[in-house]
Amino acid sequence: MRRREFLTLSAASIGGVLVYSLDREVFRFSAQTNQSVHIPLRFFTQSEALIVAAAASRIFPSDETGPGAREAGVPIYIDRQLAGPWGRDRYRYTQGPFEENAPAEFGYQGKATPQQIYREGLKGLKGFNRLKAEEQDDTLKQIEATLFFSLLRQNTIEGMFCDPMHGGNIDMVGWQLIGFPGPRMSNYDDVDKHFGEAFRPKPAGLRQVTRRKVRPGEDLE
Amino acid sequence: MKTLPSVDVVIIGGGWTGLLMAKELGSRTALNVVVLERGGPRRTDDYNDDMDELDYTIRFRMMQDVSQETVTLRHDSSQRALPLRQHGSFLPGSGVGGAGEHWSAVCPRFLPDCFEVLSRTTEKYGSKRLPEDHAIQDWGITYDELEPHYTRADLLLGISGKAGNIRGQQIEGGNVFEGWRSAEYPTPPTKIPYFSSIFAEAAKTLGYHPYPVPAATTSRAYTNPDGISRPGCTYCGYCETFGCMIGAKSQPTNTLLPVIEKHKNVSIRTGAWVRRIVHDAAENKGSARGVIYIDANGQEVFQPAELIFLASWTLNNTRLLLLSGIGKAYNPGTRKGSLGRNLTHQVAFSAVTAFFEKPLNRFMGSGASGIMLSDLDGDLFDHSKLPFLRGGTLGARSARSLPISECGVVPKSVKSTWGSEWKKAALHYYDRTGRIGFSGEHLAYQDNYMDLDPVYKDHFGDPLLRLTLDWRENERKMADYMTTKAMELAREMGAKEVTPFSGLRSYDATRYQSSHVQGGAIMGSSPESSVVNPYLQHWQLSNLFVLGASSFPQNASANPTPTILALTYRTADAIVDRYLKNPAALA
Ligand SMILES: Cc1cc2nc3c(=O)[nH]c(=O)nc-3n(C[C@H](O)[C@H](O)[C@H](O)COP(=O)(O)OP(=O)(O)OC[C@H]3O[C@@H](n4cnc5c(N)ncnc54)[C@H](O)[C@@H]3O)c2cc1C
Numbered sequence: 040m041r042r043r044e045f046l047t048l049s050a051a052s053i054g055g056v057l058v059y060s061l062d063r064e065v066f067r068f069s070a071q072t073n074q075s076v077h078i079p080l081r082f083f084t085q086s087e088a089l090i091v092a093a094a095a096s097r098i099f100p101s102d103e104t105g106p107g108a109r110e111a112g113v114p115i116y117i118d119r120q121l122a123g124p125w126g127r128d129r130y131r132y133t134q135g136p137f138e139e140n141a142p143a144e145f146g147y148q149g150k151a152t153p154q155q156i157y158r159e160g161l162k163g164l165k166g167f168n169r170l171k172a173e174e175q176d177d178t179l180k181q182i183e184a185t186l187f188f189s190l191l192r193q194n195t196i197e198g199m200f201c202d203p204m205h206g207g208n209i210d211m212v213g214w215q216l217i218g219f220p221g222p223r224m225s226n227y228d229d230v231d232k233h234f235g236e237a238f239r240p241k242p243a244g245l246r247q248v249t250r251r252k253v254r255p256g257e258d259l260e
Numbered sequence: 261m262k263t264l265p266s267v268d269v270v271i272i273g274g275g276w277t278g279l280l281m282a283k284e285l286g287s288r289t290a291l292n293v294v295v296l297e298r299g300g301p302r303r304t305d306d307y308n309d310d311m312d313e314l315d316y317t318i319r320f321r322m323m324q325d326v327s328q329e330t331v332t333l334r335h336d337s338s339q340r341a342l343p344l345r346q347h348g349s350f351l352p353g354s355g356v357g358g359a360g361e362h363w364s365a366v367c368p369r370f371l372p373d374c375f376e377v378l379s380r381t382t383e384k385y386g387s388k389r390l391p392e393d394h395a396i397q398d399w400g401i402t403y404d405e406l407e408p409h410y411t412r413a414d415l416l417l418g419i420s421g422k423a424g425n426i427r428g429q430q431i432e433g434g435n436v437f438e439g440w441r442s443a444e445y446p447t448p449p450t451k452i453p454y455f456s457s458i459f460a461e462a463a464k465t466l467g468y469h470p471y472p473v474p475a476a477t478t479s480r481a482y483t484n485p486d487g488i489s490r491p492g493c494t495y496c497g498y499c500e501t502f503g504c505m506i507g508a509k510s511q512p513t514n515t516l517l518p519v520i521e522k523h524k525n526v527s528i529r530t531g532a533w534v535r536r537i538v539h540d541a542a543e544n545k546g547s548a549r550g551v552i553y554i555d556a557n558g559q560e561v562f563q564p565a566e567l568i569f570l571a572s573w574t575l576n577n578t579r580l581l582l583l584s585g586i587g588k589a590y591n592p593g594t595r596k597g598s599l600g601r602n603l604t605h606q607v608a609f610s611a612v613t614a615f616f617e618k619p620l621n622r623f624m625g626s627g628a629s630g631i632m633l634s635d636l637d638g639d640l641f642d643h644s645k646l647p648f649l650r651g652g653t654l655g656a657r658s659a660r661s662l663p664i665s666e667c668g669v670v671p672k673s674v675k676s677t678w679g680s681e682w683k684k685a686a687l688h689y690y691d692r693t694g695r696i697g698f699s700g701e702h703l704a705y706q707d708n709y710m711d712l713d714p715v716y717k718d719h720f721g722d723p724l725l726r727l728t729l730d731w732r733e734n735e736r737k738m739a740d741y742m743t744t745k746a747m748e749l750a751r752e753m754g755a756k757e758v759t760p761f762s763g764l765r766s767y768d769a770t771r772y773q774s775s776h777v778q779g780g781a782i783m784g785s786s787p788e789s790s791v792v793n794p795y796l797q798h799w800q801l802s803n804l805f806v807l808g809a810s811s812f813p814q815n816a817s818a819n820p821t822p823t824i825l826a827l828t829y830r831t832a833d834a835i836v837d838r839y840l841k842n843p844a845a846l847a
């Protein structure tokens with residue numbers, strides 16, 4: 040078995056942040072601490088995880104509009120997805136023959152699994168996390184048309200806005216940015232009101248709403 | 261292979277049609293009925309935990325497992341077909357309840373002339389107006405014959421809406437273009453969220469006749485004629501691709517299963533994957549003897565039966581008939597053979613993506629809550645000077661605006677697809693984006709059909725179903741025309757920026773465009789051009805009935821399930837009233 044790898048993040052970068060949504064509502068998180076958090080990795084090596092973290096932060100940056108992939112824990116989300124059934128292509132028809140150059144209307148027809156696509160793609164990004172932001176953007180522009188980049192972009196959006204039980208959208212930073220409240224059992228009293236005004240109930244994740252430890256798909260076999 | 265004792269009835273598939281037939285036979289006869297469903301058991305409680313976009317919408321938790329079985333596609337018969345390796349343009353269901361669990365529950369009826377498109381179109385415009393390679397057929401049944409059964413389906417599901425035509429009397433506020441109904445909808449329309457309500461205003465200003473979408477996301481608590489009570493919808497927004505956690509959305513498991521479970525003569529075997537229908541078919545006559553399936557433990561089982569219902573949805577209905585060698589496979593070259601012909605999908609797309617100034621609060625709504633209009637449906641507008649036949653509905657549903665799927669959609673003025681500029685726009689527009697959808701008729705063509713794929717196999721080693729399917733000029737021109745109309749509506753709604761649909765080119769298997777796929781085992785008035793008679797009874801094997809949209813000779817613009825249920829009711833009546841007394845051909 041390979042050595043256990045960890046992603047080390049400062050607590051300040053994933054919790055204890057002030058979050059502004061675009062609708063100017065302010066949320067403050069209490070987890071103010073200077074300690075580091077070691078998150079065990081399921082698929083990535085530590086250096087791969089740092090590259091993914093850096094790239095996801097350019098796709099969905101932390102900037103004046105609010106937090107981004109870094110605060111949301113996107114690399115943690117992607118790591119778990121890749122280690123789970125999706126990463127191993129459990130959800131795809133994988134019998135040959137494969138027609139790698141099929142027209143786009145037939146969808147991805149290749150043989151490589153998401154795990155393989157990431158591992159290959161990351162080989163081309165060695166040292167990416169040590170580049171300056173502009174250099175990182177230039178590097179990503181060069182691979183924009185690749186399947187690897189389109190997966191990375193899609194997975195970054197997933198990691199921003201998934202239910203927190205999947206490892207991303209930590210403290211619901213993504214949902215707060217856009218004013219999405221998460222699962223709500225009832226909107227009956229509000230659905231035909233608030234016309235033309237933002238109605239922004241306080242977000243809550245599925246485990247909070249159901250008070251159950253719902254198991255995410257990546258943990259199922 | 262294990263052979264089980266014979267039963268009276270086997271139903272293959274436990275979705276809307278299979279379970280409706282099971283409920284009818286269970287309640288109205290003493291027949292011993294077995295439902296064979298390849299997927300697992302399900303009930304309302306299973307949906308307590310399902311409000312998770314990632315596992316349910318993005319990873320398709322409730323759909324058929326495509327790693328085991330999918331279909332192949334080619335655009336015309338000169339190409340080699342490729343497998344659809346991931347879910348895309350439609351989403352077949354699996355498990356008790358079938359696709360009826362994760363559906364959106366939009367429940368319109370078909371326009372009366374949809375059942376007679378061939379004769380009505382020829383009458384009005386002459387046969388020269390029909391596309392040269394069309395395969396359009398009349399159904400062999402009329403709207404008037406089906407109306408009482410539509411009403412039963414409305415009552416079963418408790419459909420919410422506003423009638424526009426009760427016995428010929430037009431009623432403002434409902435769909436004034438619809439076929440006559442014998443009664444008002446069982447429940448009042450759903451609440452109308454903001455985005456849909458501004459669509460309604462704009463549509464009225466432009467002279468259209470908007471009306472509330474007929475919805476089986478029922479607007480208030482309802483008890484149906486079987487005594488089944490369901491609560492009203494709470495507009496939670498986790499509707500399409502999810503099961504409803506409170507049972508407000510009518511689904512086979514909350515509407516049919518509780519009745520079935522009361523009847524000791526009906527049993528449901530889950531994990532039972534049917535591979536063949538065994539029969540002794542001669543040229544014109546014969547009978548089905550039973551089915552071979554793989555049970556949940558992987559064992560091969562022969563289940564003999566007197567009467568068999570194939571209810572495994574359009575694609576598997578056609579595939580099981582082909583695999584079992586029942587009937588003559590269609591040959592597009594000679595146009596001989598009827599099995600597999602008239603494959604249609606639906607001309608369904610977001611006609612406009614509109615970006616607004618004000619927030620829309622789009623997380624609230626149900627799969628079917630919204631407003632639509634039928635002014636441009638069917639032949640309700642004159643086509644003599646238009647470059648296409650038939651039409652469809654435009655609508656603004658307030659359904660499913662979940663953030664993974666929707667955040668990141670930005671106006672064309674934003675050039676980037678990642679990075680700070682894009683992010684800023686994505687955050688701003690997430691709740692300021694709405695779509696006007698179009699849902700239009702797809703005509704039948706000689707070269708759009710299904711057969712068995714020569715290369716790709718399922719997990720048992722059986723050939724996959726092969727779809728030969730592409731759009732023609734009629735659909736492309738209809739799409740362009742409707743996109744223009746939708747742009748006018750979006751501007752009238754006050755959209756700041758609008759992105760029109762990019763147009764239909766080749767059939768795109770990656771774009772979801774409704775799960776309304778029909779044909780393959782179509783109904784009609786003769787065995788030469790159809791597989792089943794208008795009672796959905798197989799022309800050759802009179803003890804085999806094929807339920808569902810596989811029987812539609814072509815697509816109608818409207819969502820299919822009320823029509824599917826109405827036809828199933830009609831078949832159940834014919835079985836109980838006639839067939840059981842005299843098991844022979846009904847037509
Ligand atoms: C996302 C989505 C949204 C939809 N929205 C709407 C809507 O708004 N309005 C509308 O009218 N319709 C809608 N539909 C369509 C609707 O769900 C179908 O019309 C309806 O479910 C068809 O019923 P059926 O019994 O023919 O098939 P299904 O309900 O799909 O049931 C077929 C069953 O057969 C089983 N089966 C298949 N093969 C085998 C086999 N070999 N052995 C054993 N069992 C087998 C399957 O597992 C499945 O459970 C929607 C569908 C989807 C997927």
Ligand code: SF4
Nearest residue numbers: 493494499504509626
């Ligand atoms: S929107 Fe209504 S019908 Fe749909 S899942 Fe939620 S409560 Fe059920």
